[in-house]
Amino acid sequence: xxxxxxxxxxxVTQFGKPVTLSCSQTLNHNVMYWYQQKSSQAPKLxxxxxxxxxxxxxxxxxxxxxxxxxxSFCFLDIRSPGLxxxxxYLCATSSSGSTDTQYFGPGTRLTVL
Amino acid sequence: xxxxxxxxxxxxxxxxxxxxxxxxxxxxxxxYFLWYKKYPAEGPTFLISISSIKDKNEDGRFTVFLxxxxxxxxxxxxxxxxxxxxxxxxxxxxxTGNQFYFGTGTSLTVIP
Numbered sequence: 400x401x402x403x404x405x406x407x408x409x410x411v412t413q414f415g416k417p418v419t420l421s422c423s424q425t426l427n428h429n430v431m432y433w434y435q436q437k438s439s440q441a442p443k444l445x446x447x448x449x450x451x452x453x454x455x456x457x458x459x460x461x462x463x464x465x466x467x468x469x470x471s472f473c474f475l476d477i478r479s480p481g482l483x484x485x486x487x488y489l490c491a492t493s494s495s496g497s498t499d500t501q502y503f504g505p506g507t508r509l510t511v512l
Numbered sequence: 513x514x515x516x517x518x519x520x521x522x523x524x525x526x527x528x529x530x531x532x533x534x535x536x537x538x539x540x541x542x543x544y545f546l547w548y549k550k551y552p553a554e555g556p557t558f559l560i561s562i563s564s565i566k567d568k569n570e571d572g573r574f575t576v577f578l579x580x581x582x583x584x585x586x587x588x589x590x591x592x593x594x595x596x597x598x599x600x601x602x603x604x605x606x607x608t609g610n611q612f613y614f615g616t617g618t619s620l621t622v623i624p
Binding site for chain 2: 403405434439440441442443444447456489491498500501502503504505506
């Protein structure tokens with residue numbers, strides 16, 4: 400009964416080769432988040448969707464894009480991955496944002512060669 | 513600039529004893545705080561929360577204490593069990609906002 404699913408769990412890409420990470424949820428939550436977590440660092444919010452409204456963090460690089468075609472799915476696109484983009488990418492959902500609990504997926508570990 | 517700090521990367525505690533995990537924050541606007549627990553190969557899972565109108569919240573073996581004047585919160589686990597071994601993240605937000613700011617985590621090891 401997985402609630403937030405991320406595919407793939409491990410992704411290897413080449414420097415500059417576009418890559419897409421996937422997140423799906425069975426919770427019917429309105430809000431979906433993408434976090435980047437580098438080794439020994441705190442998860443850093445990249446952007447989030449409140450329903451179809453996209454909210455980009457000010458310091459999220461333009462190289463990172465997101466799509467949410469429907470309530471259940473959200474994608475993270477990295478247009479030209481650099482070595483510095485190697486990280487764990489966490490997807491999370493919450494019912495309505497604010498103080499609602501965020502439910503996290505297991506993450507996708509991205510390696511850039 | 514890290515607004516939420518967990519200065520102890522790791523902590524080891526004997527089974528049955530108390531585990532105390534600490535978290536400091538710099539933004540006085542934060543008014544809602546959470547602790548998440550993360551096992552290897554899994555995403556963080558919600559553990560316990562506290563709003564700034566309280567100074568303590570308890571849920572079974574887990575208690576979170578908030579000291580607003582010191583901008584400090586702590587998570588107490590009593591008694592500690594081996595299954596509590598995980599990475600614990602502190603997070604903070606403004607109630608009216610959508611973003612949680614996370615600390616870097618503390619890896620707790622409970623020794624049987």
